[in-house]
Amino acid sequence: MLALVVDPGAPASLRLAEAPEPQPSPGQLVVEVSHISLNRGEVTFAGSRPPGTVHGYDAAGVVARPAADGSGPAAGTPVAAFGAGAWAQRMAVETSAVAEVPAGVDPAAAAALPMAGLTALRTLRTRDILGRRVLVTGAAGGVGRFAVQLARMGGAHVIASVGSPARAEGLEADEIVIGLDGVDRPVDLILDNVGGPQLRAAWELLAPGGSVRNIGWASGEPAVFEPYSLFSIGPAKTMSTFGDVREVGPDLATLLGFVAEGRLSPQVGWRGNWTEYDKAAAALLARTIPGKAVLSLA
Ligand SMILES: NC(=O)c1ccc[n+]([C@@H]2O[C@H](COP(=O)([O-])OP(=O)(O)OC[C@H]3O[C@@H](n4cnc5c(N)ncnc54)[C@H](OP(=O)(O)O)[C@@H]3O)[C@@H](O)[C@H]2O)c1
Structure with missing residues (x-):
């Protein structure tokens, strides 16, 4: 064959x-x-x-x-x-x-x-998303486009992060942002496909008790967390991987x-x-x- x-x-x-x-x-x-x-x-x-x-x-x-x-x-x-x-x-x-x-x-x-599709579905299933604020990075890509659609089906307020305005074409999210510009309120769940400095910056957007699911690292760049930068008061913020x-x-x-x-x-x-x-x-x-x-x- x-x-x-x-x-x-x-x-x-x-x-x-x-x-x-x-x-x-x-x-x-x-x-x-x-x-x-x-x-x-x-x-x-x-x-x-x-x-x-x-x-x-x-x-x-x-x-x-x-x-x-x-x-x-x-x-x-x-x-x-x-x-x-x-x-x-x-x-x-x-x-x-x-x-x-x-x-x-x-x-x-x-x-x-x-x-x-499976990656997006299974990652979203790890949290209760109804009425929550969900940020999807790399939202114009394969995983990202499924994640945006499925998170909306699950009743989340979805913020789609893309690299440029042109990449937003065909995306139906509650908010579309370039990079992380304009995300003005904390988010409960982040599906991160990009890694690198954007992952580091996204951590600061998490609400108390919120979670980052690092799915991928499309940027190929390191993320640097300065000493104590993961510390937060109140319910723990968490970061986890996906690969199930x-x-x-x-x-x-x-x-x-x-x-x-x-x-x-x-x-x-x-x-x-x-x-x-x-x-x-x-x-x-x-x-x-x-x-x-x-x-x-x-
Ligand atoms: N953990 C798992 O089981 C699992 C499963 C599937 C995929 N992944 C990983 O998840 C990531 C996303 O996969 P995918 O198939 O959705 O990829 P994709 O279709 O290529 O999408 C990647 C997205 O990342 C964004 N991005 C931001 N900075 C980037 C940079 N410096 N270089 C390249 N892309 C950049 C792009 O945004 P713009 O389009 O807006 O420019 C692009 O839409 C990849 O790292 C992949 O290896 C992991």
């Missing part, structure tokens, strides 16, 4: 090449992949993985071979899937990490959901259901064929894609 495999010497460190067919374990099914989506982390770190590795985590397609243990959907079922080795004509994936794509949902939209992608199937089904109901837009800002992977990767890193990049294998 063909796959996007790691090649540190290739453009964007990936090359479309022959790769071995996946060998599913009893609890895995095989997906015939039609669409894949890119995430900043995969694009940034592609070159640091062992050469020849089939890369990527997000895919949509059709079940080609059901799991031998009888779990999961039957052959022919359209699914979205989350798992290593997704950027290939066929991927083996745990049945607990797939969800059926409802009728009427575009497979490109389904492929956009796993990594970014266990048993994602049910949450993936929830996201697909929201899309089917028209409540969640996948915000696919770049579509192309997977032969154009390097162009999509460059556009993503240049911060010119509003939302997700999705590639078709057709």
Whole structure:
């Protein structure tokens, strides 16, 4: 089969090449992949993985071979899937990490959901957000656009932080700010995708008892917390990481259901064929894609 495999010497460190067919374990099914989506982390770190590795985590397609243990959907079922080795004509994936794509949902939209949508959903679930002030940094990106929409669905007052006015296009938030300029009242929850000095500054915006969830570090810059700068009077402010992608199937089904109901837009800002992977990767890193990049294998 063909796959996007790691090649540190290739453009964007990936090359479309022959790769071995996946060998599913009893609890895995095989997906015939039609669409894949890119995430900043995969694009940034592609070159640091062992050469020849089939890369990527997000895919949509059709079940080609059901799991031998009888779990999961039957052959022919359209699914979205989350798992290593997704950027290939066929991927083996745990049945607990797939969800059926409802009728009427575009497979490109389904492929956009796993990594970014699950991260946004699960991070928001860590706090009670109804009526709370939620700040999303990197709000114009893949995770950020899902986070803004889901936080509004959850009844939060959402403040979306973007890098420039142009990046606010298509974002529907209660407030849109450039950087952190104009955030004039404390916030209860911060979903931070950017890290660096902006994370340091965001800490000062937290209300007593508030939390920062550091999802990512798109800035690539250090955040310097001066001695005692984490000290605060009253209920503790907290900062925590996110990386929980266990048993994602049910949450993936929830996201697909929201899309089917028209409540969640996948915000696919770049579509192309997977032969154009390097162009999509460059556009993503240049911060010119509003939302997700999705590639078709057709
Ligand atoms: N913990 C996890 O499980 C998990 C899961 C998914 C993603 N992540 C991480 O979360 C972060 C966001 O992922 P994503 O897929 O949403 O990425 P993305 O689509 O590239 O979005 C990143 C956003 O960060 C903003 N940004 C601010 N300063 C930046 C800088 N110096 N360089 C680049 N971007 C900058 C950009 O804002 P503007 O567009 O306004 O310029 C951009 O919209 C990444 O670091 C990713 O690796 C972590």
